[in-house]
Amino acid sequence: MAAPLLCFAVVAAAAFAGASGQELTADYYDEACPQALSAIKLVVGAAIVKEPRMGASLVRLHFHDCFVNGCDGSILLDDTEGMVGEKTSKANNMSVRGFGVIDAIKTAVNTACLGNVVSCADILAVAARDSIVERCPPAGDDEALASLDDTPTTVDTDYYQGITQGRALLHTDQQLYLGDGGDSDALVQYYAESPDKFWADFGAAMLKLGGLSPLTGQDGEVREDCRVVNQG
Secondary structure (H helix, E strand, C coil), X not given: CHHHHHHHHHHCCCCEECCCCXXXXXXXXXXXXXXXXXXXXXXXXXXXXXXXXXXXXXXXXXXXXHCCCCCCCHHHCCCECCECCCCCCCXXXXXXXXXXXXXXXXXXXXXXXXXXXXXXXXXXXXXXXXHHHHXXXXXXXXXXXXXXXXXXXXXXXXXXXXXHCCCCCCHHHHCCCCCCCCCCHHHHHHHHHXXXXXXXXXXXXXXXXXXXXXXXXXXXXXXXXXXECCCC
């Protein structure tokens, strides 16, 4: 029963920056656009059905956005003559993906909300949340791929349990647990033996990630197209 508790934790891990308020709130779109979250969920679900690995890509996109100048959706901006953005940086170029899905979400919410209501940063946060809740359907038949986790279709602690048993696929992963009292041994053992704690900490970590320096109130803008700043 790994997923339900984790999903409950992550559902709370998406707070939104209202256009007029100064604080993040999880229920902003209840009034601003009640159809917004369901529209995002539909697009994310369809994208993951089409390509199961897209869920992880959307979570990673949110992560990379937040860790550079905060959760402001700036990773979505295309380069222009006067601005070189984050998308083509060494850390992101040919690495992060899912931009087409975000474009589709933006189109869907603009239609559902009858206007430009939902910010691009909020779209990233909710898309990441919904991707986790979807729990990633079974992988495809590509025999060239090997899972880093024995249970790739479920969010659980089997990854940590495998490491404690010396079954990590990658050498770098096994270095997290050598059984010699190293810096990370205790934490890996803790999560391997305490899945409830892992789910709680994961949800708290996602909530903390989504709160990294978001633009609120009049500090930012709700972009009409997530790839470019508004004109005029």
